[in-house]
Amino acid sequence: AQSVAQPEDQVNVAEGNPLTVKCTYSVSGNPYLFWYVQYPNRGLQFLLKYITGDNLVKGSYGFEAEFNKSQTSFHLKKPSALVSDSALYFCAVRDNRHNDMRFGAGTRLTVKP
Amino acid sequence: DAMVIQNPRYQVTQFGKPVTLSCSQTLNHNVMYWYQQKSSQAPKLLFHYYDKDFNNEADTPDNFQSRRPNTSFCFLDIRSPGLGDAAMYLCATSRGDRGAYNEQFFGPGTRLTVL
Numbered sequence: 001a002q003s004v005a006q007p008e009d010q011v012n013v014a015e016g017n018p019l020t021v022k023c024t025y026s027v028s029g030n031p032y033l034f035w036y037v038q039y040p041n042r043g044l045q046f047l048l049k050y051i052t053g054d055n056l057v058k059g060s061y062g063f064e065a066e067f068n069k070s071q072t073s074f075h076l077k078k079p080s081a082l083v084s085d086s087a088l089y090f091c092a093v094r095d096n097r098h099n100d101m102r103f104g105a106g107t108r109l110t111v112k113p
Numbered sequence: 114d115a116m117v118i119q120n121p122r123y124q125v126t127q128f129g130k131p132v133t134l135s136c137s138q139t140l141n142h143n144v145m146y147w148y149q150q151k152s153s154q155a156p157k158l159l160f161h162y163y164d165k166d167f168n169n170e171a172d173t174p175d176n177f178q179s180r181r182p183n184t185s186f187c188f189l190d191i192r193s194p195g196l197g198d199a200a201m202y203l204c205a206t207s208r209g210d211r212g213a214y215n216e217q218f219f220g221p222g223t224r225l226t227v228l
Contacts, residue, residue: 032214043117043203043219044156051214088153094214100146100170101217103155 002027004093006104013081013111021076021107023091033074034092034101035065044090050074061085081111116140117220119204125226126194134189134223136204144209145187146217147179150201162187163209191225199227 004025013019025031032051036044048059055067065076076089091104117138126132136145143164148156160169162181176198178190191198201224205217 034216036219038153041222041224043119043221044205044217046216046218049214049216090155100158100161100168105155106153108153 002031002093002102004033004091004102004104006089006091006107008107009105011107011109013109015083015111015113016080019078019081019085019109019111021089021091021109023074023076023104024072025074025091025093026072027093031072031074032094033065033067034094035059035063035074035076036090036092036103038088038090038106047076081109083111083113085109086111117204117206117218119202119220119223121223122221123224123226125228126191127228128195129193132191132194132225134191134202134204134225136187136189136220137185138204138206138218138220139185140206140208140218141184142206142208142218143184144207145181146205146207147177147187147189148203148205150203150222156203159189194225194227196227199225201225 034049035047038044047063048057050057050067058064063078067074089107092101094101120135146161147159150156158170159173176192180188201222203222204220207215207217
């Protein structure tokens with residue numbers, strides 16, 4: 001079965017500092033990994049995905065994520081956090097055998113001025 | 114702009130009174146999904162349509178049904194809402210050619226309150 005884990009419920013960073021939101025995954029086939037962001041009372045917005053190729057994936061709003069096969073991780077990063085990045089972040093995984101996507105429990109990011 | 118639209122944004126119903134939530138899309142995606150999300154938890158997949166092919170999750174209660182009359186529209190019917198069904202319901206679409214790498218596009222959600 002495919003699954004993802006987001007070990008931190010909450011991440012707090014100061015504006016201008018780098019941020020990392022952690023994600024680890026478990027799949028039986030090749031992993032396809034996604035990050036989504038959710039603002040209050042809104043749907044999820046796609047940020048970036050890893051399918052194959054370069055392990056460093058760049059996405060929307062200056063976010064990037066690094067795929068690490070040996071550690072089965074796909075951490076979300078941003079070099080310099082903005083207050084407007086404060087939101088709920090979800091990691092998700094699909095494998096090449098299933099048509100559905102499994103989401104992690106979410107990490108609430110708070111960026112303080 | 115191409116998008117996923119959900120109506121209404123907020124729905125209040127009474128315990129046991131049937132309710133229908135609607136989703137429409139202008140993306141011309143062939144896969145549509147319904148998720149239930151409670152209190153900032155992970156979205157939980159209820160079912161999805163791959164074209165007209167309906168796929169129900171094993172743990173989705175029988176109280177939840179869905180209809181997809183055409184490519185653009187999909188409905189979620191809750192036959193007898195209980196207090197535990199109060200949640201945000203998210204509709205999503207993706208371009209599917211049985212490829213697992215296509216991201217999903219989400220609507221803004223419908224927040225359901227059950228009195």
